[in-house]
Amino acid sequence: xxxxxxxxxxxxxxxxxxxxxxxxxxxxxxxxxxxxxxxxxxxxxxxxxxxxxxxxxxxxxxxxxxxxxxxxxxxxxxxxxxxxxxxxxxxxxxxxxxxxxxxxxxxxxxxxxxxxxxxxxxxxxxxxxxxxxxxxxxxxxxxxxxxxxxxxxxxxxxxxxxxxxxxxxxxxxxxxxxxxxxxxxxxxxxxxxxxxxxxxxxxxxxxxxxxxxxxxxxxxxxxxxxxxxxxxxxxxxxxxxxxxxxxxxxxxxxxxxxxxxxxxxxxxxxxxxxxxxxxxxxxxxxxxxxxxxxxxxxxxxxxxxxxxxxxxxxxxxxxxxxxxxxxxxxxxxxxxxxxxxxxxxxxxxxxxxxxxxxxxxxxxxxxxxxxxxxxxxxxxxxxxxxxxxxxxxxxxxxxxxxxxxxxxxxxxxxxxxxxxxxxxxxxxxxxxxxxxxxxxxxxxxxxxxx
RNA sequence: GCGUCUGUAGCUCAGUUGGUUAGAGCGCUGGAUUGUGGCUCCGGAGGUCGCAGGUUCGAGUCCUGUUAGACGCCCCA
Numbered sequence: 001x002x003x004x005x006x007x008x009x010x011x012x013x014x015x016x017x018x019x020x021x022x023x024x025x026x027x028x029x030x031x032x033x034x035x036x037x038x039x040x041x042x043x044x045x046x047x048x049x050x051x052x053x054x055x056x057x058x059x060x061x062x063x064x065x066x067x068x069x070x071x072x073x074x075x076x077x078x079x080x081x082x083x084x085x086x087x088x089x090x091x092x093x094x095x096x097x098x099x100x101x102x103x104x105x106x107x108x109x110x111x112x113x114x115x116x117x118x119x120x121x122x123x124x125x126x127x128x129x130x131x132x133x134x135x136x137x138x139x140x141x142x143x144x145x146x147x148x149x150x151x152x153x154x155x156x157x158x159x160x161x162x163x164x165x166x167x168x169x170x171x172x173x174x175x176x177x178x179x180x181x182x183x184x185x186x187x188x189x190x191x192x193x194x195x196x197x198x199x200x201x202x203x204x205x206x207x208x209x210x211x212x213x214x215x216x217x218x219x220x221x222x223x224x225x226x227x228x229x230x231x232x233x234x235x236x237x238x239x240x241x242x243x244x245x246x247x248x249x250x251x252x253x254x255x256x257x258x259x260x261x262x263x264x265x266x267x268x269x270x271x272x273x274x275x276x277x278x279x280x281x282x283x284x285x286x287x288x289x290x291x292x293x294x295x296x297x298x299x300x301x302x303x304x305x306x307x308x309x310x311x312x313x314x315x316x317x318x319x320x321x322x323x324x325x326x327x328x329x330x331x332x333x334x335x336x337x338x339x340x341x342x343x344x345x346x347x348x349x350x351x352x353x354x355x356x357x358x359x360x361x362x363x364x365x366x367x368x369x370x371x372x373x374x375x376x377x378x379x380x381x382x383x384x385x386x387x388x389x390x391x392x393x394x395x396x397x398x399x400x401x402x403x404x405x406x407x408x409x410x411x412x413x414x415x416x417x418x419x420x421x422x423x424x425x426x427x428x429x430x431x432x433x434x435x436x437x438x439x440x441x442x443x444x445x446x447x448x449x450x
Numbered sequence: 451g452c453g454u455c456u457g458u459a460g461c462u463c464a465g466u467u468g469g470u471u472a473g474a475g476c477g478c479u480g481g482a483u484u485g486u487g488g489c490u491c492c493g494g495a496g497g498u499c500g501c502a503g504g505u506u507c508g509a510g511u512c513c514u515g516u517u518a519g520a521c522g523c524c525c526c527a
Binding site: 004006052060061063064080081083084111113114116117119272273346348349378379381382383384385386387388395397399400401409411413418 | 479484485
């Protein structure tokens with residue numbers, strides 16, 4: 001009976017190449033968050049169950065979280081999301097924090113769900129939240145960041161669409177325009193959320209049932225579900241003040257040249273804690289069309305902690321769907337040849353050369369260079385082959401001759417050229433080479449810009 | 451919780467109507483070459499054919515169950 005080789009269901013093993021891809025994504029996220037003045041925080045991996053129960057249904061928390069009882073009898077949960085935690089943190093310093101507070105984190109979460117395309121049990125998310133701005137500029141900033149977070153990696157407007165809606169407008173349509181009660185509204189929102197997933201006939205049938213077969217209401221519903229812009233809405237909705245925030249936001253985004261932002265009357269984002277504008281970023285890759293991530297305004301949560309309420313807008317891109325977006329649009333660099341140290345020392349003589357290699361490695365490392373040593377004692381060709389495969393930039397051969405002469409043989413893997421360098425000049429040799437590399441990199445960069 | 455598809459070497463796969471000891475390429479590893487990489491040649495390791503039952507003289511192959519994975523549904527904070 002041997003141990004299993006596979007990782008736990010819904011989790012991923014990240015080998016160096018995978019990790020390089022993750023680092024690439026996270027580093028880009030940090031650049032954009034920082035560029036907008038957001039500061040990084042971190043919350044605990046575990047939270048008491050109550051913090052989620054207030055917001056999500058008890059059912060969801062019980063069935064879809066990893067939870068356990070600690071030794072003190074407390075019901076604890078591995079965080080399934082960041083919003084309650086950061087809300088708690090901000091609420092705890094409600095009086096002393098200067099507003100607006102712009103905060104971000106990149107963290108992992110766990111949900112006990114069936115893994116499928118784009119969904120894992122353990123996943124990482126960038127959480128961006130701005131606290132303390134009650135006007136539309138908060139949403140504007142969040143959507144701009146969502147755009148830039150993709151644009152930073154080379155995404156262009158044709159690769160994705162940002163769909164925007166307003167919870168208050170949806171409520172108006174459900175209650176005032178259609179005259180639905182709470183239950184009907186809830187069912188209708190759920191139904192609209194799945195509109196694109198079902199055949200039209202199925203939708204019509206379900207809608208008719210919710211509306212009690214009232215043909216007048218069905219006609220009114222049909223008049224709104226297929227509109228593409230705010231202006232296409234029936235006059236009694238279009239001319240109501242409830243459309244003002246969306247109109248304002250869309251106008252501002254248009255002025256900024258964000259051509260791929262559209263109004264979507266069917267966008268629902270579940271119906272948890274959002275109180276105003278909601279939006280979703282859609283991948284338009286033909287083989288990958290679906291919602292990547294979303295966000296919106298949630299003004300009601302801070303107050304749940306018993307402090308003066310605060311308006312909040314946020315967005316949370318997930319690594320899983322983000323990675324697939326980059327792959328689908330050919331935006332992920334190839335990291336398969338970018339791991340490994342710069343310099344590999346190959347001792348190819350007696351055991352003396354192993355000791356000498358260790359000393360040389362120590363000296364170079366002391367000067368800030370990345371160095372590894374092949375201690376296998378294999379023949380020179382095997383050592384060379386392994387080092388090249390590991391993407392070493394330079395090889396230092398230390399054999400009996402080098403030891404005797406105190407001169408090292410250095411090979412540039414890229415060019416195949418070799419130099420004989422006195423042992424005492426090794427460090428300055430490599431720094432001169434690094435300078436050359438930097439210069440040529442700068443030249444390339446200048447060349448690109450021209 | 452429900453459904454569909456897929457499990458043969460580390461990877462990609464072959465394996466005839468059920469028939470001896472289960473194969474190939476790549477990868478890994480050693481040698482040809484007691485001191486130099488991407489070629490070439492020769493060797494080696496690595497498989498209870500996902501697991502368990504059943505049918506059969508005989509099962510990688512057929513049947514049943516089960517498990518794991520992928521993808522959908524439900525859900526998606």
